[in-house]
Amino acid sequence: MITDESVLSIDGLTKVYRSLFTPVGVKAVDNLNLSVRRGETYSIVGPNGSGKTTTLKIILGLIFPTAGGATIFGKSINDLSVRERIGFLPEDAYLYEVFNGEELLDFYASLFGFSKQRRRELVEELLTLVGMQANRKVPFRECSKGMRQRLALAQALVNDPELLIMDEPTSGLDPAGRHQMTRLVLELKRRGKTILLCSHFLAEVEEVCDRVGIMYRGRLVAEGTLKELAGEPVEIVITTAGLDGGAAKQLAAREAVLGVDDGVVRMRHEYGDELWSVLEAIHRGGGRVIEVTRPRPTLQDVFVHAIREGVGPTAGETPEVVE
Amino acid sequence: MTPQLLFLIGLFIVIVVLTLTRKAWAPALGHALPSVWRIAKITVAEARRRRVLQAVVVLVVLILVSMTFFSYLSPREQSRMLISGGLSAITVFGILLAIFVAAFLIPQELESRTVYAILAKPVRRFEFVLGKYVGALIILAVITAVMTAVLIGVLLLQNQLVTDLPDSVFDPNIPGVVFAAAMSYCSVAVLTGLIVLISTISSTTMTVISAFIIWAVGSLQPTIHDLAENAEIPATKLLLRVIYTIVPKLANFDFRNEVANYLQFSYMSGASAIVQGIAYTIVVLILASIFFNDRQV
Numbered sequence: 001m002i003t004d005e006s007v008l009s010i011d012g013l014t015k016v017y018r019s020l021f022t023p024v025g026v027k028a029v030d031n032l033n034l035s036v037r038r039g040e041t042y043s044i045v046g047p048n049g050s051g052k053t054t055t056l057k058i059i060l061g062l063i064f065p066t067a068g069g070a071t072i073f074g075k076s077i078n079d080l081s082v083r084e085r086i087g088f089l090p091e092d093a094y095l096y097e098v099f100n101g102e103e104l105l106d107f108y109a110s111l112f113g114f115s116k117q118r119r120r121e122l123v124e125e126l127l128t129l130v131g132m133q134a135n136r137k138v139p140f141r142e143c144s145k146g147m148r149q150r151l152a153l154a155q156a157l158v159n160d161p162e163l164l165i166m167d168e169p170t171s172g173l174d175p176a177g178r179h180q181m182t183r184l185v186l187e188l189k190r191r192g193k194t195i196l197l198c199s200h201f202l203a204e205v206e207e208v209c210d211r212v213g214i215m216y217r218g219r220l221v222a223e224g225t226l227k228e229l230a231g232e233p234v235e236i237v238i239t240t241a242g243l244d245g246g247a248a249k250q251l252a253a254r255e256a257v258l259g260v261d262d263g264v265v266r267m268r269h270e271y272g273d274e275l276w277s278v279l280e281a282i283h284r285g286g287g288r289v290i291e292v293t294r295p296r297p298t299l300q301d302v303f304v305h306a307i308r309e310g311v312g313p314t315a316g317e318t319p320e321v322v323e
Numbered sequence: 324m325t326p327q328l329l330f331l332i333g334l335f336i337v338i339v340v341l342t343l344t345r346k347a348w349a350p351a352l353g354h355a356l357p358s359v360w361r362i363a364k365i366t367v368a369e370a371r372r373r374r375v376l377q378a379v380v381v382l383v384v385l386i387l388v389s390m391t392f393f394s395y396l397s398p399r400e401q402s403r404m405l406i407s408g409g410l411s412a413i414t415v416f417g418i419l420l421a422i423f424v425a426a427f428l429i430p431q432e433l434e435s436r437t438v439y440a441i442l443a444k445p446v447r448r449f450e451f452v453l454g455k456y457v458g459a460l461i462i463l464a465v466i467t468a469v470m471t472a473v474l475i476g477v478l479l480l481q482n483q484l485v486t487d488l489p490d491s492v493f494d495p496n497i498p499g500v501v502f503a504a505a506m507s508y509c510s511v512a513v514l515t516g517l518i519v520l521i522s523t524i525s526s527t528t529m530t531v532i533s534a535f536i537i538w539a540v541g542s543l544q545p546t547i548h549d550l551a552e553n554a555e556i557p558a559t560k561l562l563l564r565v566i567y568t569i570v571p572k573l574a575n576f577d578f579r580n581e582v583a584n585y586l587q588f589s590y591m592s593g594a595s596a597i598v599q600g601i602a603y604t605i606v607v608l609i610l611a612s613i614f615f616n617d618r619q620v
Contacts, residue, residue: 060439062439062442062619062620063619063620064617064619080445081445083446086443087443088439088440088443090440090443092436094435094436094439095437095440096365096369096437098369098373099368099369099372103368107365108444110361111441111444111445111446112444113357152440155440165443
């Protein structure tokens with residue numbers, strides 16, 4: 001259940017990468033503000049280089065912000081007790097290559113000070129959860145991409161974290177692997193985990209997330225639930241068959257109709273009252289109505305729109321250079 | 324007052340201060356020690372699976388065993404040659420292994436990004452650095468112990484073979500060999516600490532190059548001291564003195580010549596080198612932790 005309690009709070013976060021030998025820096029994250037509530041699945045989406053991974057690395061204390069900061073469970077991100085309660089799935093599953101799944105999970109569990117007996121139980125539970133029992137003895141370097149990603153997820157769950165941070169969890173996976181990972185995320189969500197997920201696979205985000213923040217060139221250009229971001233449907237789409245050319249022209253001339261193309265009539269949504277009249281006109285024109293839909297914009301549409309609105313059509317994908 | 328006495332007084336003061344303030348640092352240490360040990364254990368376990376280390380150990384063992392083939396020498400010369408050559412092999416391979424183990428410890432974790440999953444867990448950065456160092460120490464201790472055991476085995480075997488010969492004066496000098504090998508390990512431990520420090524601020528390649536330079540300079544410290552004393556240009560004198568002060572005095576750990584030639588030596592000078600080495604290593608590991616703490620990974 002989603003509550004109003006903020007688990008993660010990012011306030012004015014800015015990160016500028018500077019080199020010792022060049023006077024200019026690259027602004028990877030620019031005054032980012034966002035909050036993740038307990039129990040929700042929040043996704044930061046954006047193209048490569050938009051600052052998603054940089055944001056996650058700052059949250060985890062792997063790199064340091066230039067300005068602003070973040071708190072987790074109301075505490076500083078540098079507080080060691082915070083890390084007892086979070087889990088992190090890095091992009092591309094960076095784990096020790098020479099060990100097998102069982103050994104890896106035992107090691108990561110040991111970092112939380114669990115007893116040998118508890119570690120043994122945990123390893124069993126996690127291997128079962130991620131479907132790796134049969135491959136528990138396979139060295140990590142010999143694992144397929146999907147197996148590696150599942151083991152990486154298992155290591156992020158060794159402490160049964162309240163907040164799970166995932167960086168591109170389905171990156172590089174085939175459709176079957178992606179489906180499997182999405183199922184796992186949904187299962188974790190069902191168990192009440194708060195999840196912060198970075199991705200540029202919009203379909204998976206649409207499937208699992210409660211709220212989405214769209215990042216572009218280090219800035220949060222849009223944020224909200226999918227419904228809020230998508231807004232109301234803008235058109236009614238009527239798919240027809242057998243509509244004659246003259247009737248199609250007459251329909252296209254109506255103010256309520258946006259266009260008629262290959263038997264598909266697109267109506268303005270705000271003229272919904274005229275739907276019956278349009279349907280009658282189609283019938284009179286020899287057409288047969290196959291389907292009437294009110295499609296909402298997809299996350300893909302929202303994403304493209306937000307980037308155009310937020311940054312302007314001339315902006316490139318490279319981060320901003322600052323003096 | 325000698326530098327050694329001053330050092331011992333300083334050490335005594337540090338121990339008293341640490342004892343009096345133990346309530347402040349003991350809880351943190353209670354968390355740190357298990358974490359350090361876990362990182363050390365995984366470092367050792369990872370190294371055990373790497374074939375390169377095993378291959379190097381086999382190579383050194385073969386070199387030591389092959390030394391028994393010099394049977395045309397007199398027994399006395401044989402024992403001298405075996406001890407000198409064996410200890411040199413232990414020292415050189417110990418240092419080479421230290422350079423290649425320590426130089427990759429942290430940079431490899433950064434390059435393979437395995438450090439992400441560790442630092443995202445309740446592990447402090449200094450615990451990670453110390454864990455890696457302790458892991459390297461254990462690996463190098465095991466390798467040194469194996470090499471020393473093989474050398475002792477070779478010496479005892481050769482002793483057995485030549486005792487029946489007339490006027491045999493073959494002396495395996497086992498206590499001396501063990502002492503010299505232990506001192507060689509101490510120099511490796513000091514160098515490893517310094518390499519870990521360098522690796523926290525530079526790339527693997529730069530670390531390896533720096534380590535070789537430090538090894539060379541550290542082994543020539545008495546010469547550098549003499550050069551500094553005799554230098555006429557003030558800038559050169561200052562530079563040499565700085566080098567002499569900063570670079571660990573690895574030559575102080577070298578007892579190969581004394582042991583191989585059955586010369587008298589003082590165990591106290593060895594103990595003094597060890598105490599100075601420990602102090603030096605503590606300082607470089609504190610610096611390594613500070614640098615790694617500020618490093619963006």
